[in-house]
Amino acid sequence: xxxxxxxxxxxxxxxxxxxxxxxxxxxxxxxxxxxxxxxxxxxxxxxxxxxxxxxxxxxxxxxxxxxxxxxxxxxxxxxxxxxxxxxxxxxxxxxxxxxxxxxxxxxxxxxxxxxxxxxxxxxxxxxxxxxxxxxxxxxxxxxxxxxxxxxxxxxxxxxxxxxxxxxxxxxxxxxxxxxxxxxxxxxxxxxxxxxxxxxxxxxxxxxxxxxxxxxxxxxxxxxxxxxxxxxxxxxxxxxxxxxxxxxxxxxxxxxxxxxxxxxxxxxxxxxxxxxxxxxxxxxxxxxxxxxxxxxxxxxxxxxxxxxxxxxxxxxxxxxxxxxxxxxxxxxxxxxxxxxxxxxxxxxxxxxxxxxxxxxxxxxxxxxxxxxxxxxxxxxxxxxxxxxxxxxxxxxxxxxxxxxxxxxxxxxxxxxxxxxxxxxxxxxxxxxxxxxxxxxxxxxxxxxxxxxxxxxxxxxxxxxxxxxxxxxxxxxxxxxx
Amino acid sequence: xxxxxxxxxxxxxxxxxxxxxxxxxxxxxxxxxxxxxxxxxxxxxxxxxxxxxxxxxxxxxxxxxxxxxxxxxxxxxxxxxxxxxxxxxxxxxxxxxxxxxxxxxxxxxxxxxxxxxxxxxxxxxxxxxxxxxxxxxxxxxxxxxxxxxxxxxxxxxxxxxxxxxxxxxxxxxxxxxxxxxxxxxxxxxxxxxxxxxxxxxxxxxxxxxxxxxxxxxxxxxxxxxxxxxxxxxxxxxxxxxxxxxxxxxxxxxxxxxxxxxxxxxxxxxxxxxxxxxxxxxxxxxxxxxxxxxxxxxxxxxxxxxxxxxxxxxxxxxxxxxxxxxxxxxxxxxxxxxxxxxxxxxxxxxxxxxxxxxxxxxxxxxxxxxxxxxxxxxxxxxxxxxxxxxxxxxxxxxxxxxxxxxxxxxxxxxxxxxxxxxxxxxxxxxxxxxxxxxxxxxxxxxxxxxxxxxxxxxxxxxxxxxxxxxxxxxxxxxxxx
Ligand SMILES: [Zn+2]
Ligand SMILES: [Zn+2]
Numbered sequence: 001x002x003x004x005x006x007x008x009x010x011x012x013x014x015x016x017x018x019x020x021x022x023x024x025x026x027x028x029x030x031x032x033x034x035x036x037x038x039x040x041x042x043x044x045x046x047x048x049x050x051x052x053x054x055x056x057x058x059x060x061x062x063x064x065x066x067x068x069x070x071x072x073x074x075x076x077x078x079x080x081x082x083x084x085x086x087x088x089x090x091x092x093x094x095x096x097x098x099x100x101x102x103x104x105x106x107x108x109x110x111x112x113x114x115x116x117x118x119x120x121x122x123x124x125x126x127x128x129x130x131x132x133x134x135x136x137x138x139x140x141x142x143x144x145x146x147x148x149x150x151x152x153x154x155x156x157x158x159x160x161x162x163x164x165x166x167x168x169x170x171x172x173x174x175x176x177x178x179x180x181x182x183x184x185x186x187x188x189x190x191x192x193x194x195x196x197x198x199x200x201x202x203x204x205x206x207x208x209x210x211x212x213x214x215x216x217x218x219x220x221x222x223x224x225x226x227x228x229x230x231x232x233x234x235x236x237x238x239x240x241x242x243x244x245x246x247x248x249x250x251x252x253x254x255x256x257x258x259x260x261x262x263x264x265x266x267x268x269x270x271x272x273x274x275x276x277x278x279x280x281x282x283x284x285x286x287x288x289x290x291x292x293x294x295x296x297x298x299x300x301x302x303x304x305x306x307x308x309x310x311x312x313x314x315x316x317x318x319x320x321x322x323x324x325x326x327x328x329x330x331x332x333x334x335x336x337x338x339x340x341x342x343x344x345x346x347x348x349x350x351x352x353x354x355x356x357x358x359x360x361x362x363x364x365x366x367x368x369x370x371x372x373x374x375x376x377x378x379x380x381x382x383x384x385x386x387x388x389x390x391x392x393x394x395x396x397x398x399x400x401x402x403x404x405x406x407x408x409x410x411x412x413x414x415x416x417x418x419x420x421x422x423x424x425x426x427x428x429x430x431x432x433x434x435x436x437x438x439x440x441x442x443x444x445x446x447x448x449x450x451x452x453x454x455x456x457x458x459x460x461x462x463x464x465x466x467x468x469x470x471x472x473x474x475x476x477x478x479x480x
Numbered sequence: 481x482x483x484x485x486x487x488x489x490x491x492x493x494x495x496x497x498x499x500x501x502x503x504x505x506x507x508x509x510x511x512x513x514x515x516x517x518x519x520x521x522x523x524x525x526x527x528x529x530x531x532x533x534x535x536x537x538x539x540x541x542x543x544x545x546x547x548x549x550x551x552x553x554x555x556x557x558x559x560x561x562x563x564x565x566x567x568x569x570x571x572x573x574x575x576x577x578x579x580x581x582x583x584x585x586x587x588x589x590x591x592x593x594x595x596x597x598x599x600x601x602x603x604x605x606x607x608x609x610x611x612x613x614x615x616x617x618x619x620x621x622x623x624x625x626x627x628x629x630x631x632x633x634x635x636x637x638x639x640x641x642x643x644x645x646x647x648x649x650x651x652x653x654x655x656x657x658x659x660x661x662x663x664x665x666x667x668x669x670x671x672x673x674x675x676x677x678x679x680x681x682x683x684x685x686x687x688x689x690x691x692x693x694x695x696x697x698x699x700x701x702x703x704x705x706x707x708x709x710x711x712x713x714x715x716x717x718x719x720x721x722x723x724x725x726x727x728x729x730x731x732x733x734x735x736x737x738x739x740x741x742x743x744x745x746x747x748x749x750x751x752x753x754x755x756x757x758x759x760x761x762x763x764x765x766x767x768x769x770x771x772x773x774x775x776x777x778x779x780x781x782x783x784x785x786x787x788x789x790x791x792x793x794x795x796x797x798x799x800x801x802x803x804x805x806x807x808x809x810x811x812x813x814x815x816x817x818x819x820x821x822x823x824x825x826x827x828x829x830x831x832x833x834x835x836x837x838x839x840x841x842x843x844x845x846x847x848x849x850x851x852x853x854x855x856x857x858x859x860x861x862x863x864x865x866x867x868x869x870x871x872x873x874x875x876x877x878x879x880x881x882x883x884x885x886x887x888x889x890x891x892x893x894x895x896x897x898x899x900x901x902x903x904x905x906x907x908x909x910x911x912x913x914x915x916x917x918x919x920x921x922x923x924x925x926x927x928x929x930x931x932x933x934x935x936x937x938x939x940x941x942x943x944x945x946x947x948x949x950x951x952x953x954x955x956x957x958x959x960x
Binding site: 033035036037040041042043044045048049051052068069070071072073074075076077080092093094095096097098099100101102103109110112119122123126127138142143145147159161 | 513515516517520521522523524525528529531532548549550551552553554555556557560572573574575576577578579580581582583589590592599602603606607618622623625627639641
């Protein structure tokens with residue numbers, strides 16, 4: 001009992017100190033920790049297993065749209081990185097340089113990829129000639145490195161894991177469509193599998209990716225009211241491929257430019273899962289993304305037959321396709337409950353002598369702690385229903401939270417007071433000038449334009465900041 | 481027809497020039513190509529898809545033995561790499577160093593991981609205290625970098641993809657058992673899934689991994705008679721963990737050393753698949769590892785109903801769980817056949833107007849080109865049988881080749897003449913001295929000790945080289 005208390009007490013209350021709560025959950029759930037390399041993480045088994053589930057689910061969605069996976073080098077020659085001006089300007093300050101190979105200094109230095117647009121373009125410049133070679137719809141799962149000053153687990157680190165998709169197309173329309181398709185793949189994946197509701201749209205000029213013509217984004221709202229950019233999809237037009245001299249000849253042997261896209265989602269999304277669904281007892285994983293869906297916990301396991309029955313139950317669950325584990329260690333049940341809760345395993349199944357006598361088990365949901373007594377013969381069916389309901393409930397709860405944290409403003413006073421009261425998204429009109437974005441950020445203490453939504457509302461005729469005619473309605477928010 | 485010819489002619493005959501044949505197959509099957517970074521490969525969709533299959537199959541086998549996946553940083557601080565003397569000595573000449581982060585020079589330089597023993601030990605030194613924390617059975621899928629001078633696709637490149645498993649255990653016996661278990665996992669995977677027969681054993685002192693106490697290996701024989709080390713499993717004892725001060729307290733609170741293992745398999749194995757199974761028409765993929773198991777090729781597809789029926793067939797195959805594709809492009813059937821053969825897709829299914837009339841299709845095996853006429857209603861059942869038979873036949877053929885290329889020798893004259901005649905493995909007795917290994921290598925023009933097999937034969941009382949009393953029977957061979 002003492003140990004149980006200690007486990008839960010090691011997590012700061014979410015309401016008392018959100019940042020500390022986050023750090024505590026990451027540590028106590030054993031998701032990752034800092035390595036000996038400043039700003040680089042060790043992804044531990046519990047954390048990496050979530051990433052593996054994300055990879056499997058998202059990769060399947062990618063492949064359903066025709067994506068092929070590849071792997072390009074971890075190193076980029078300096079000359080290659082410099083080929084596209086906006087791009088190098090965006091990344092030069094934060095790349096790590098390799099200057100020595102083996103025992104000798106290198107003639108040309110290489111950077112560790114911060115992103116791989118230049119490498120993909122380099123491959124295509126050598127291999128794409130004809131319309132028959134198009135489109136190329138490629139993706140790679142890898143790590144990238146950006147020499148950040150400040151770091152936080154999953155949210156910002158020097159090295160992080162991600163996927164980066166890169167495509168080229170014969171027409172503007174096809175590339176634009178691909179950009180939107182991938183944005184929608186992210187949206188559906190995050191909403192359906194991660195139970196995280198989103199605001200979708202495109203970025204303003206100043207928030208776009210270095211070198212992109214358009215950046216589409218999906219934005220989630222954390223429990224502290226801060227936004228988190230959860231995935232982005234970029235449309236490059238022809239500027240990038242032109243810089244690499246990628247051209248194709250059509251059926252009439254005429255040369256044309258190609259149109260490029262890129263799109264990515266990173267381990268940041270694990271931070272979003274924590275901050276959207278977690279509570280004061282730790283992590284809460286949506287059932288569809290949980291590496292372990294249920295944990296069997298025997299009660300009074302020293303009594304005859306309990307461990308046997310628990311083991312049978314485990315076998316039954318696994319045979320039915322559930323990701324199930326058992327905790328038959330000599331720890332007290334209360335300790336086991338706490339650990340299962342801290343790690344966010346969606347359900348636990350308690351089975352003790354009385355349950356066995358009555359031919360039943362008790363299923364406990366992680367999110368609501370609701371207990372359901374289930375006849376042991378019906379467990380494989382009922383557990384699926386409970387997990388599906390839990391998945392749906394988690395999304396609905398997060399959606400209600402998001403909806404109640406979206407407000408609108410037509411004056412700066414209104415916006416300021418609303419950002420002071422409670423965080424969240426605030427909708428407001430904007431003239432299209434970066435100066436106003438800067439001004440709003442300064443006045444609100446950090447709120448940035450998160451996106452221009454697909455469907456804009458007309459809140460007023462003028463920019464909330466400068467009073468000039470409004471061009472767009474923008475979602476504003478303070479962001480991670 | 482001209483085009484078809486051209487496709488096949490682009491591959492040099494295996495008997496004429498094996499090295500050129502290999503390069504041609506890699507290029508024509510579009511597996512990988514050289515990137516702009518010297519010695520680094522671009523893994524293209526066809527090549528990377530094979531690696532994805534290997535990952536999926538092997539990872540499942542790992543997890544069945546209790547392995548957990550993690551991800552540790554790509555960078556290793558210089559001081560960390562230097563903690564184990566043999567290790568740094570082994571790797572220092574071939575690592576790449578990062579000396580600049582962002583716009584500033586670094587105070588301490590980092591190398592890009594050539595292997596991650598030091599990082600795993602660093603994590604454990606901070607987190608392992610009690611016997612309750614043991615064992616740790618971790619693995620990561622990642623890329624590593626070694627600044628090699630010469631490079632060949634898959635066989636040797638500066639950056640390559642692999643998995644590296646690292647474990648620590650409370651006892652010598654448990655760690656030794658893990659080393660052997662993983663060697664067996666590799667053996668079963670390579671023999672069962674890749675249809676590559678192996679010679680298994682442990683390495684001599686001079687061929688061991690830097691810092692290891694024992695290195696177990698599985699060795700395959702390529703079609704040119706050269707050996708290829710296909711996976712290794714290392715037992716470190718306590719030297720490595722001791723250097724990192726990893727100790728655990730037992731139930732009586734007494735401190736003990738832990739025992740370590742590591743084990744890995746890399747993209748080299750794709751080179752083995754090519755060189756064991758490929759032929760003059762290109763790649764031949766064992767069905768269990770083929771990303772695409774069958775390709776539907778419509779004949780006279782301009783005729784009414786052919787494309788419809790071919791499409792239906794594709795749907796039927798996919799619904800039955802086959803990895804199936806269709807080539808309904810406007811290329812000639814002969815061209816499509818060649819492409820399917822070059823890429824090593826295990827079967828193609830030809831379907832034309834006559835077949836449709838007779839309610840049948842023609843399945844053609846890639847390895848033997850054997851044609852089987854199958855009633856269309858039985859295709860999902862028959863295709864599975866054909867693929868299973870092909871998998872078995874491929875292993876049997878490779879096994880017959882291996883067996884016929886294992887010989888033995890009791891004098892150096894005999895060994896030399898046998899290595900001159902035909903390559904392969906030669907079994908011979910050895911005194912245990914490195915000097916004799918060097919001498920044998922010099923005399924035979926490069927044959928090295930491949931392994932001491934689990935079950936040694938007694939061929940003679942004395943070392944084949946120096947005539948001193950023999951300690952072991954060794955498999956010798958020229959290796960990639
Ligand atoms: Zn304005
Ligand atoms: Zn000798």
